[in-house]
Amino acid sequence: MAVAVDVRLPTVLRSQAGGQSIVTVKASTIGDVLRELVSEFPGMSGQLLNDDGSLHRFVNVYVNDDDVRYLESLETPVREGDEVSLLPAVAGG
Amino acid sequence: MLRLPRALYLQMVAHCxxxxxxxxxxxxxxxxxxxxxxxxxxxxxxxxxxxxxxVDSRDLLQADRDAEGNGTQLIGVFHSHTHTDAYPSPTDVGQAPDPSWHYVVVSLRDSHPVVRSYRIGGDLVEEESVVVLGQAAVAVAV
Known part of the structure:
Protein backbone atom coordinates (compact mmCIF):
# COMPACT_ATOMS: atom_id res chain seq x y z
CA MET A 1 0.00 0.00 0.00
CA ALA A 2 1.31 3.43 -0.90
CA VAL A 3 2.33 5.62 2.02
CA ALA A 4 3.64 9.17 2.20
CA VAL A 5 7.43 9.29 2.62
CA ASP A 6 9.79 12.23 2.87
CA VAL A 7 12.70 12.26 0.45
CA ARG A 8 15.81 14.31 1.24
CA LEU A 9 17.38 15.67 -1.92
CA PRO A 10 21.08 16.49 -2.38
CA THR A 11 22.06 20.02 -3.37
CA VAL A 12 22.70 18.99 -6.95
CA LEU A 13 19.07 17.86 -7.42
CA ARG A 14 17.32 20.65 -5.54
CA SER A 15 17.26 23.01 -8.50
CA GLN A 16 15.16 20.41 -10.34
CA ALA A 17 12.64 20.52 -7.48
CA GLY A 18 12.21 24.28 -7.24
CA GLY A 19 14.88 24.55 -4.54
CA GLN A 20 13.16 22.18 -2.10
CA SER A 21 15.45 20.05 0.08
CA ILE A 22 12.70 17.65 1.18
CA VAL A 23 9.80 16.49 -0.95
CA THR A 24 6.98 14.10 -0.04
CA VAL A 25 5.83 11.36 -2.39
CA LYS A 26 3.38 8.47 -2.13
CA ALA A 27 5.00 5.12 -2.71
CA SER A 28 5.24 1.53 -1.53
CA THR A 29 8.75 0.72 -2.79
CA ILE A 30 11.95 2.62 -3.55
CA GLY A 31 11.27 2.07 -7.25
CA ASP A 32 7.94 3.87 -6.80
CA VAL A 33 9.68 6.71 -4.95
CA LEU A 34 12.13 7.29 -7.81
CA ARG A 35 9.50 6.97 -10.53
CA GLU A 36 7.26 9.44 -8.65
CA LEU A 37 10.13 11.89 -8.39
CA VAL A 38 10.90 11.66 -12.10
CA SER A 39 7.21 12.05 -12.92
CA GLU A 40 6.88 15.11 -10.71
CA PHE A 41 10.30 16.60 -11.58
CA PRO A 42 11.19 15.50 -15.12
CA GLY A 43 14.56 17.26 -14.80
CA MET A 44 15.70 14.36 -12.58
CA SER A 45 15.09 11.83 -15.32
CA GLY A 46 18.36 10.19 -16.32
CA GLN A 47 19.95 11.01 -12.96
CA LEU A 48 17.99 8.52 -10.87
CA LEU A 49 17.03 5.71 -13.22
CA ASN A 50 18.55 4.25 -16.37
CA ASP A 51 16.55 3.97 -19.59
CA ASP A 52 15.80 0.34 -18.72
CA GLY A 53 14.33 1.41 -15.36
CA SER A 54 17.26 0.16 -13.23
CA LEU A 55 18.91 2.25 -10.51
CA HIS A 56 21.50 4.71 -11.87
CA ARG A 57 24.95 3.89 -10.55
CA PHE A 58 25.81 7.53 -9.82
CA VAL A 59 23.11 7.91 -7.17
CA ASN A 60 22.99 6.48 -3.66
CA VAL A 61 19.51 5.83 -2.27
CA TYR A 62 18.95 5.18 1.41
CA VAL A 63 15.98 4.11 3.51
CA ASN A 64 16.68 5.56 6.94
CA ASP A 65 20.33 4.46 7.56
CA ASP A 66 20.61 1.76 4.89
CA ASP A 67 21.82 1.89 1.29
CA VAL A 68 19.13 0.16 -0.79
CA ARG A 69 21.85 -1.62 -2.81
CA TYR A 70 22.39 -3.71 0.33
CA LEU A 71 18.66 -4.28 0.73
CA GLU A 72 16.35 -5.13 -2.16
CA SER A 73 17.37 -2.25 -4.44
CA LEU A 74 14.29 -0.85 -6.22
CA GLU A 75 12.06 -3.49 -4.62
CA THR A 76 12.92 -2.28 -1.10
CA PRO A 77 9.62 -1.52 0.64
CA VAL A 78 8.99 1.84 2.28
CA ARG A 79 6.78 2.23 5.31
CA GLU A 80 4.97 5.09 7.00
CA GLY A 81 7.54 7.33 8.70
CA ASP A 82 10.54 6.09 6.71
CA GLU A 83 12.96 8.73 5.48
CA VAL A 84 14.46 8.27 2.06
CA SER A 85 17.71 10.11 1.29
CA LEU A 86 19.38 10.59 -2.07
CA LEU A 87 23.05 11.48 -2.42
CA PRO A 88 25.34 11.55 -5.43
CA ALA A 89 27.59 8.49 -5.52
CA VAL A 90 31.11 9.86 -5.09
CA ALA A 91 33.67 7.89 -7.03
CA GLY A 92 36.57 8.26 -9.40
CA GLY A 93 39.96 6.92 -10.23
CA MET B 1 39.39 28.91 -4.22
CA LEU B 2 39.53 26.23 -1.56
CA ARG B 3 40.39 27.42 1.95
CA LEU B 4 41.52 24.64 4.24
CA PRO B 5 42.50 25.06 7.91
CA ARG B 6 45.95 23.62 8.51
CA ALA B 7 44.75 20.91 10.93
CA LEU B 8 42.26 19.61 8.35
CA TYR B 9 44.86 19.78 5.58
CA LEU B 10 47.20 17.62 7.66
CA GLN B 11 44.37 15.23 8.59
CA MET B 12 43.53 14.81 4.89
CA VAL B 13 47.13 14.08 3.86
CA ALA B 14 47.58 11.72 6.82
CA HIS B 15 44.43 9.79 5.85
CA CYS B 16 45.78 9.43 2.30
CA VAL B 55 33.32 6.87 -1.05
CA ASP B 56 31.66 4.28 1.21
CA SER B 57 27.94 5.00 0.88
CA ARG B 58 27.20 4.66 4.60
CA ASP B 59 30.11 6.93 5.53
CA LEU B 60 28.82 9.44 2.99
CA LEU B 61 25.32 9.47 4.51
CA GLN B 62 26.78 9.87 7.99
CA ALA B 63 28.98 12.79 6.84
CA ASP B 64 26.06 14.47 5.08
CA ARG B 65 23.86 14.19 8.17
CA ASP B 66 26.59 15.40 10.50
CA ALA B 67 27.34 18.37 8.27
CA GLU B 68 23.68 19.31 8.02
CA GLY B 69 23.23 18.86 11.78
CA ASN B 70 26.05 21.36 12.29
CA GLY B 71 24.53 23.92 9.96
CA THR B 72 26.95 23.27 7.13
CA GLN B 73 26.98 21.16 3.96
CA LEU B 74 29.15 18.94 1.82
CA ILE B 75 31.13 21.03 -0.66
CA GLY B 76 33.75 18.66 -1.97
CA VAL B 77 35.64 15.41 -2.06
CA PHE B 78 39.29 14.45 -1.76
CA HIS B 79 41.10 11.32 -2.87
CA SER B 80 44.64 10.19 -3.38
CA HIS B 81 46.52 9.21 -6.49
CA THR B 82 49.11 6.71 -5.42
CA HIS B 83 51.23 6.65 -8.58
CA THR B 84 50.11 9.57 -10.74
CA ASP B 85 49.97 13.37 -10.81
CA ALA B 86 47.57 15.44 -8.72
CA TYR B 87 45.31 15.90 -11.74
CA PRO B 88 41.81 14.44 -12.21
CA SER B 89 41.85 11.22 -14.23
CA PRO B 90 39.29 10.69 -17.03
CA THR B 91 37.41 8.49 -14.53
CA ASP B 92 37.35 11.36 -12.03
CA VAL B 93 35.99 13.75 -14.65
CA GLY B 94 33.41 11.27 -15.95
CA GLN B 95 32.03 10.56 -12.49
CA ALA B 96 32.19 14.03 -10.91
CA PRO B 97 28.69 14.46 -9.48
CA ASP B 98 28.38 18.16 -8.79
CA PRO B 99 29.85 21.13 -10.71
CA SER B 100 29.71 23.27 -7.56
CA TRP B 101 31.95 20.87 -5.62
CA HIS B 102 35.69 21.13 -5.00
CA TYR B 103 37.65 18.07 -6.23
CA VAL B 104 40.86 17.71 -4.28
CA VAL B 105 43.52 15.30 -5.48
CA VAL B 106 46.41 14.34 -3.19
CA SER B 107 49.28 12.84 -5.17
CA LEU B 108 51.56 10.52 -3.24
CA ARG B 109 53.69 9.68 -6.26
CA ASP B 110 56.72 11.63 -5.03
CA SER B 111 58.27 11.71 -1.58
CA HIS B 112 56.39 14.93 -0.75
CA PRO B 113 52.57 14.89 -1.07
CA VAL B 114 51.16 17.30 -3.68
CA VAL B 115 47.67 18.72 -3.06
CA ARG B 116 45.66 20.39 -5.83
CA SER B 117 41.99 21.30 -6.17
CA TYR B 118 39.70 21.53 -9.19
CA ARG B 119 36.19 22.40 -10.29
CA ILE B 120 34.74 19.90 -12.74
CA GLY B 121 31.71 20.69 -14.89
CA GLY B 122 30.98 18.25 -17.69
CA ASP B 123 34.28 17.74 -19.49
CA LEU B 124 35.74 21.03 -18.24
CA VAL B 125 38.39 20.84 -15.55
CA GLU B 126 39.57 24.06 -13.96
CA GLU B 127 42.25 24.18 -11.30
CA GLU B 128 41.67 26.49 -8.34
CA SER B 129 44.07 27.72 -5.69
CA VAL B 130 44.32 25.99 -2.32
CA VAL B 131 44.92 28.25 0.66
CA VAL B 132 46.03 26.57 3.87
CA LEU B 133 44.73 28.71 6.72
CA GLY B 134 46.84 29.39 9.79
CA GLN B 135 50.09 28.37 8.15
CA ALA B 136 51.95 31.62 8.80
CA ALA B 137 51.12 31.87 12.49
CA VAL B 138 54.56 31.02 13.88
CA ALA B 139 55.90 32.88 16.90
CA VAL B 140 59.63 33.55 16.96
CA ALA B 141 61.36 34.14 20.31
CA VAL B 142 64.01 36.84 20.20
Whole structure:
Protein backbone atom coordinates (compact mmCIF):
# COMPACT_ATOMS: atom_id res chain seq x y z
CA MET A 1 0.00 0.00 0.00
CA ALA A 2 1.31 3.43 -0.90
CA VAL A 3 2.33 5.62 2.02
CA ALA A 4 3.64 9.17 2.20
CA VAL A 5 7.43 9.29 2.62
CA ASP A 6 9.79 12.23 2.87
CA VAL A 7 12.70 12.26 0.45
CA ARG A 8 15.81 14.31 1.24
CA LEU A 9 17.38 15.67 -1.92
CA PRO A 10 21.08 16.49 -2.38
CA THR A 11 22.06 20.02 -3.37
CA VAL A 12 22.70 18.99 -6.95
CA LEU A 13 19.07 17.86 -7.42
CA ARG A 14 17.32 20.65 -5.54
CA SER A 15 17.26 23.01 -8.50
CA GLN A 16 15.16 20.41 -10.34
CA ALA A 17 12.64 20.52 -7.48
CA GLY A 18 12.21 24.28 -7.24
CA GLY A 19 14.88 24.55 -4.54
CA GLN A 20 13.16 22.18 -2.10
CA SER A 21 15.45 20.05 0.08
CA ILE A 22 12.70 17.65 1.18
CA VAL A 23 9.80 16.49 -0.95
CA THR A 24 6.98 14.10 -0.04
CA VAL A 25 5.83 11.36 -2.39
CA LYS A 26 3.38 8.47 -2.13
CA ALA A 27 5.00 5.12 -2.71
CA SER A 28 5.24 1.53 -1.53
CA THR A 29 8.75 0.72 -2.79
CA ILE A 30 11.95 2.62 -3.55
CA GLY A 31 11.27 2.07 -7.25
CA ASP A 32 7.94 3.87 -6.80
CA VAL A 33 9.68 6.71 -4.95
CA LEU A 34 12.13 7.29 -7.81
CA ARG A 35 9.50 6.97 -10.53
CA GLU A 36 7.26 9.44 -8.65
CA LEU A 37 10.13 11.89 -8.39
CA VAL A 38 10.90 11.66 -12.10
CA SER A 39 7.21 12.05 -12.92
CA GLU A 40 6.88 15.11 -10.71
CA PHE A 41 10.30 16.60 -11.58
CA PRO A 42 11.19 15.50 -15.12
CA GLY A 43 14.56 17.26 -14.80
CA MET A 44 15.70 14.36 -12.58
CA SER A 45 15.09 11.83 -15.32
CA GLY A 46 18.36 10.19 -16.32
CA GLN A 47 19.95 11.01 -12.96
CA LEU A 48 17.99 8.52 -10.87
CA LEU A 49 17.03 5.71 -13.22
CA ASN A 50 18.55 4.25 -16.37
CA ASP A 51 16.55 3.97 -19.59
CA ASP A 52 15.80 0.34 -18.72
CA GLY A 53 14.33 1.41 -15.36
CA SER A 54 17.26 0.16 -13.23
CA LEU A 55 18.91 2.25 -10.51
CA HIS A 56 21.50 4.71 -11.87
CA ARG A 57 24.95 3.89 -10.55
CA PHE A 58 25.81 7.53 -9.82
CA VAL A 59 23.11 7.91 -7.17
CA ASN A 60 22.99 6.48 -3.66
CA VAL A 61 19.51 5.83 -2.27
CA TYR A 62 18.95 5.18 1.41
CA VAL A 63 15.98 4.11 3.51
CA ASN A 64 16.68 5.56 6.94
CA ASP A 65 20.33 4.46 7.56
CA ASP A 66 20.61 1.76 4.89
CA ASP A 67 21.82 1.89 1.29
CA VAL A 68 19.13 0.16 -0.79
CA ARG A 69 21.85 -1.62 -2.81
CA TYR A 70 22.39 -3.71 0.33
CA LEU A 71 18.66 -4.28 0.73
CA GLU A 72 16.35 -5.13 -2.16
CA SER A 73 17.37 -2.25 -4.44
CA LEU A 74 14.29 -0.85 -6.22
CA GLU A 75 12.06 -3.49 -4.62
CA THR A 76 12.92 -2.28 -1.10
CA PRO A 77 9.62 -1.52 0.64
CA VAL A 78 8.99 1.84 2.28
CA ARG A 79 6.78 2.23 5.31
CA GLU A 80 4.97 5.09 7.00
CA GLY A 81 7.54 7.33 8.70
CA ASP A 82 10.54 6.09 6.71
CA GLU A 83 12.96 8.73 5.48
CA VAL A 84 14.46 8.27 2.06
CA SER A 85 17.71 10.11 1.29
CA LEU A 86 19.38 10.59 -2.07
CA LEU A 87 23.05 11.48 -2.42
CA PRO A 88 25.34 11.55 -5.43
CA ALA A 89 27.59 8.49 -5.52
CA VAL A 90 31.11 9.86 -5.09
CA ALA A 91 33.67 7.89 -7.03
CA GLY A 92 36.57 8.26 -9.40
CA GLY A 93 39.96 6.92 -10.23
CA MET B 1 39.39 28.91 -4.22
CA LEU B 2 39.53 26.23 -1.56
CA ARG B 3 40.39 27.42 1.95
CA LEU B 4 41.52 24.64 4.24
CA PRO B 5 42.50 25.06 7.91
CA ARG B 6 45.95 23.62 8.51
CA ALA B 7 44.75 20.91 10.93
CA LEU B 8 42.26 19.61 8.35
CA TYR B 9 44.86 19.78 5.58
CA LEU B 10 47.20 17.62 7.66
CA GLN B 11 44.37 15.23 8.59
CA MET B 12 43.53 14.81 4.89
CA VAL B 13 47.13 14.08 3.86
CA ALA B 14 47.58 11.72 6.82
CA HIS B 15 44.43 9.79 5.85
CA CYS B 16 45.78 9.43 2.30
CA UNK B 17 49.16 8.18 3.51
CA UNK B 18 47.53 5.77 5.97
CA UNK B 19 45.44 4.36 3.14
CA UNK B 20 48.45 3.26 1.07
CA UNK B 21 48.82 1.14 -1.00
CA UNK B 22 45.16 1.78 -1.85
CA UNK B 23 43.60 5.08 -2.84
CA UNK B 24 42.06 6.90 0.12
CA UNK B 25 39.12 9.29 0.04
CA UNK B 26 36.83 11.50 2.07
CA UNK B 27 34.45 14.42 1.86
CA UNK B 28 34.66 18.08 2.84
CA UNK B 29 32.00 20.26 4.43
CA UNK B 30 31.96 24.01 4.70
CA UNK B 31 30.82 27.28 3.20
CA UNK B 32 29.89 26.86 -0.48
CA UNK B 33 30.32 30.60 -1.11
CA UNK B 34 33.80 31.20 0.30
CA UNK B 35 35.05 27.64 -0.21
CA UNK B 36 36.19 27.48 3.41
CA UNK B 37 36.23 23.93 4.77
CA UNK B 38 35.16 23.57 8.39
CA UNK B 39 34.78 19.79 8.64
CA UNK B 40 36.63 16.94 6.99
CA UNK B 41 35.31 13.39 6.92
CA UNK B 42 37.81 10.66 6.10
CA UNK B 43 35.80 7.77 4.65
CA UNK B 44 36.43 4.19 3.63
CA UNK B 45 37.20 3.44 0.00
CA UNK B 46 34.46 0.96 -0.88
CA UNK B 47 36.41 -0.01 -4.02
CA UNK B 48 39.47 -0.98 -1.88
CA UNK B 49 41.73 -0.34 -4.87
CA UNK B 50 45.01 1.39 -5.75
CA UNK B 51 43.44 2.67 -9.00
CA UNK B 52 39.86 3.71 -8.23
CA UNK B 53 37.82 4.92 -5.29
CA UNK B 54 34.21 4.96 -4.18
CA VAL B 55 33.32 6.87 -1.05
CA ASP B 56 31.66 4.28 1.21
CA SER B 57 27.94 5.00 0.88
CA ARG B 58 27.20 4.66 4.60
CA ASP B 59 30.11 6.93 5.53
CA LEU B 60 28.82 9.44 2.99
CA LEU B 61 25.32 9.47 4.51
CA GLN B 62 26.78 9.87 7.99
CA ALA B 63 28.98 12.79 6.84
CA ASP B 64 26.06 14.47 5.08
CA ARG B 65 23.86 14.19 8.17
CA ASP B 66 26.59 15.40 10.50
CA ALA B 67 27.34 18.37 8.27
CA GLU B 68 23.68 19.31 8.02
CA GLY B 69 23.23 18.86 11.78
CA ASN B 70 26.05 21.36 12.29
CA GLY B 71 24.53 23.92 9.96
CA THR B 72 26.95 23.27 7.13
CA GLN B 73 26.98 21.16 3.96
CA LEU B 74 29.15 18.94 1.82
CA ILE B 75 31.13 21.03 -0.66
CA GLY B 76 33.75 18.66 -1.97
CA VAL B 77 35.64 15.41 -2.06
CA PHE B 78 39.29 14.45 -1.76
CA HIS B 79 41.10 11.32 -2.87
CA SER B 80 44.64 10.19 -3.38
CA HIS B 81 46.52 9.21 -6.49
CA THR B 82 49.11 6.71 -5.42
CA HIS B 83 51.23 6.65 -8.58
CA THR B 84 50.11 9.57 -10.74
CA ASP B 85 49.97 13.37 -10.81
CA ALA B 86 47.57 15.44 -8.72
CA TYR B 87 45.31 15.90 -11.74
CA PRO B 88 41.81 14.44 -12.21
CA SER B 89 41.85 11.22 -14.23
CA PRO B 90 39.29 10.69 -17.03
CA THR B 91 37.41 8.49 -14.53
CA ASP B 92 37.35 11.36 -12.03
CA VAL B 93 35.99 13.75 -14.65
CA GLY B 94 33.41 11.27 -15.95
CA GLN B 95 32.03 10.56 -12.49
CA ALA B 96 32.19 14.03 -10.91
CA PRO B 97 28.69 14.46 -9.48
CA ASP B 98 28.38 18.16 -8.79
CA PRO B 99 29.85 21.13 -10.71
CA SER B 100 29.71 23.27 -7.56
CA TRP B 101 31.95 20.87 -5.62
CA HIS B 102 35.69 21.13 -5.00
CA TYR B 103 37.65 18.07 -6.23
CA VAL B 104 40.86 17.71 -4.28
CA VAL B 105 43.52 15.30 -5.48
CA VAL B 106 46.41 14.34 -3.19
CA SER B 107 49.28 12.84 -5.17
CA LEU B 108 51.56 10.52 -3.24
CA ARG B 109 53.69 9.68 -6.26
CA ASP B 110 56.72 11.63 -5.03
CA SER B 111 58.27 11.71 -1.58
CA HIS B 112 56.39 14.93 -0.75
CA PRO B 113 52.57 14.89 -1.07
CA VAL B 114 51.16 17.30 -3.68
CA VAL B 115 47.67 18.72 -3.06
CA ARG B 116 45.66 20.39 -5.83
CA SER B 117 41.99 21.30 -6.17
CA TYR B 118 39.70 21.53 -9.19
CA ARG B 119 36.19 22.40 -10.29
CA ILE B 120 34.74 19.90 -12.74
CA GLY B 121 31.71 20.69 -14.89
CA GLY B 122 30.98 18.25 -17.69
CA ASP B 123 34.28 17.74 -19.49
CA LEU B 124 35.74 21.03 -18.24
CA VAL B 125 38.39 20.84 -15.55
CA GLU B 126 39.57 24.06 -13.96
CA GLU B 127 42.25 24.18 -11.30
CA GLU B 128 41.67 26.49 -8.34
CA SER B 129 44.07 27.72 -5.69
CA VAL B 130 44.32 25.99 -2.32
CA VAL B 131 44.92 28.25 0.66
CA VAL B 132 46.03 26.57 3.87
CA LEU B 133 44.73 28.71 6.72
CA GLY B 134 46.84 29.39 9.79
CA GLN B 135 50.09 28.37 8.15
CA ALA B 136 51.95 31.62 8.80
CA ALA B 137 51.12 31.87 12.49
CA VAL B 138 54.56 31.02 13.88
CA ALA B 139 55.90 32.88 16.90
CA VAL B 140 59.63 33.55 16.96
CA ALA B 141 61.36 34.14 20.31
CA VAL B 142 64.01 36.84 20.20
Missing amino acids: ITGLPEEACGVLAGDPVSGTVDRLYPTRNEAASARVFT
